Amino acid sequence: MKIRKNIAVSDTGFVFDPSTGESFTVNETGQEILNLLKEGKSYDEIATAITTRYDIDRSGFEKYYQDFIEMLNHYHLIDYEG
Amino acid sequence: MENKKKLVVAVTGLNNTDNPGPGIPVIRALRESSDLEVKVVGLVYETLEPGIYLRDLVDKVYMMPYPSEGSEAVLDRLSYIHHREHIDLLIPNFDAELYTFIKSEKVLHEMGIRTFLPTLEQLEERHKGNLDAFGKKYDLLVPKSMPLLYENDIRKIEEDFEYPVMVKGKFYDAYIAYNEEQVLSHFNKISAKWGLPVIVQEFIRGTEVNVVALGDGQGNTIGAVPMRKQYITDKGKAWGGITLDNPDMLELTHRIIRATRWRGGMELELMRTDDDKYYILEINPRIPAWVYLAVGAGQNLPEALVKLAMGMEVKPFTSYETGKIFVRYSWDMIIDMKDFEKISTKGEI
Numbered sequence: 011m012k013i014r015k016n017i018a019v020s021d022t023g024f025v026f027d028p029s030t031g032e033s034f035t036v037n038e039t040g041q042e043i044l045n046l047l048k049e050g051k052s053y054d055e056i057a058t059a060i061t062t063r064y065d066i067d068r069s070g071f072e073k074y075y076q077d078f079i080e081m082l083n084h085y086h087l088i089d090y091e092g
Numbered sequence: 093m094e095n096k097k098k099l100v101v102a103v104t105g106l107n108n109t110d111n112p113g114p115g116i117p118v119i120r121a122l123r124e125s126s127d128l129e130v131k132v133v134g135l136v137y138e139t140l141e142p143g144i145y146l147r148d149l150v151d152k153v154y155m156m157p158y159p160s161e162g163s164e165a166v167l168d169r170l171s172y173i174h175h176r177e178h179i180d181l182l183i184p185n186f187d188a189e190l191y192t193f194i195k196s197e198k199v200l201h202e203m204g205i206r207t208f209l210p211t212l213e214q215l216e217e218r219h220k221g222n223l224d225a226f227g228k229k230y231d232l233l234v235p236k237s238m239p240l241l242y243e244n245d246i247r248k249i250e251e252d253f254e255y256p257v258m259v260k261g262k263f264y265d266a267y268i269a270y271n272e273e274q275v276l277s278h279f280n281k282i283s284a285k286w287g288l289p290v291i292v293q294e295f296i297r298g299t300e301v302n303v304v305a306l307g308d309g310q311g312n313t314i315g316a317v318p319m320r321k322q323y324i325t326d327k328g329k330a331w332g333g334i335t336l337d338n339p340d341m342l343e344l345t346h347r348i349i350r351a352t353r354w355r356g357g358m359e360l361e362l363m364r365t366d367d368d369k370y371y372i373l374e375i376n377p378r379i380p381a382w383v384y385l386a387v388g389a390g391q392n393l394p395e396a397l398v399k400l401a402m403g404m405e406v407k408p409f410t411s412y413e414t415g416k417i418f419v420r421y422s423w424d425m426i427i428d429m430k431d432f433e434k435i436s437t438k439g440e441i
Contacts, residue, residue: 016337018415026415028336028337028338028414028415029336029337029338030299030320030336030338030364031301031319031320031322031333031334031335031336031415
């Protein structure tokens with residue numbers, strides 16, 4: 011699972027989908043996860059990176075992560091083939 | 093700079109209101125041309141069309157008779173204006189006047205006025221009332237539609253359609269209707285304004301997206317820019333929009349222009365469904381009012397249209413900037429009574 015190739019994520023957390031013209035803003039953590047997804051990191055790698063940096067355990071993170079992925083899915087930002 | 097080609101271009105659609113005509117954006121585009129030096133003659137139907145008073149954009153303005161007064165009245169007036177201004181090219185920007193100008197193309201050319209318009213066949217076959225057949229002929233997705241000629245036809249809607257449906261005028265206006273009573277109310281309103289038929293169209297759920305494009309009449313697309321409306325007025329007009337990087341929309345545009353050998357400006361109104369299908373809601377046979385977004389994104393389509401009309405070499409555009417946004421605004425001009433008096437009494441300014 012990856013973020014679609016043409017999705018632009020700026021360093022201010024502004025996300026732009028050029029094929030639909032939709033734009034979104036994400037907070038710092040969301041931005042980090044998006045960038046890790048863009049780099050093609052696995053769930054385990056992302057979970058390790060975030061739980062090491064922030065005060066959250068793995069099961070707590072998983073819940074938020076699934077919600078976040080759900081939202082990305084809803085807005086067609088994920089590319090399962092890539 | 094010295095080599096700029098001097099041209100006199102007559103433009104209609106100077107009504108930059110909350111339902112803006114494309115005239116002023118077209119003129120802005122021509123003013124930015126590095127190859128053309130254009131004298132702009134504005135042709136207007138009403139004395140309060142804002143473009144009349146935008147004197148830095150429009151050099152001369154003449155009142156015109158409405159196309160409904162017949163092509164003879166229109167051509168008589170145009171002949172008078174041409175005698176004084178020596179018009180090289182006419183760019184009509186209203187759907188309602190296209191029929192008259194396309195029909196009069198030969199006469200205009202004999203007068204020395206060029207146009208770059210679709211043919212009468214192209215105009216007719218993409219008409220809202222003929223969209224079903226158009227879709228079948230060119231294998232394109234279009235919403236199911238039926239023309240309403242009489243009030244009684246409204247009863248037949250539920251045989252083939254599920255509510256809600258869209259109720260549309262043959263030139264302008266589109267309303268959603270959830271039942272027969274609402275269709276009737278829209279039918280009366282629309283037919284009084286735009287005549288018959290009124291068109292009923294299947295309601296397609298999705299996101300509306302648009303393309304402005306220019307065809308050379310040989311099947312080639314000279315330029316095309318896709319856009320999504322970001323801010324829509326209660327008349328459904330774009331008050332803000334953003335250019336898209338969308339190969340599917342471009343491919344569809346190229347396909348339509350290639351198949352129809354479209355000549356002139358065009359606006360595609362499309363509905364993108366959740367499963368990424370594109371339905372053609374309308375094909376407007378002219379440049380849309382948001383064309384300046386395309387200019388800002390790197391495709392000066394009005395300039396290209398003028399060059400095509402004048403037989404100048406035009407290379408197709410190959411790119412544009414994605415993520416360019418336009419935001420419209422309104423601006424109160426203070427007009428001297430003398431100017432209003434001139435256009436009202438003399439019909440020119």
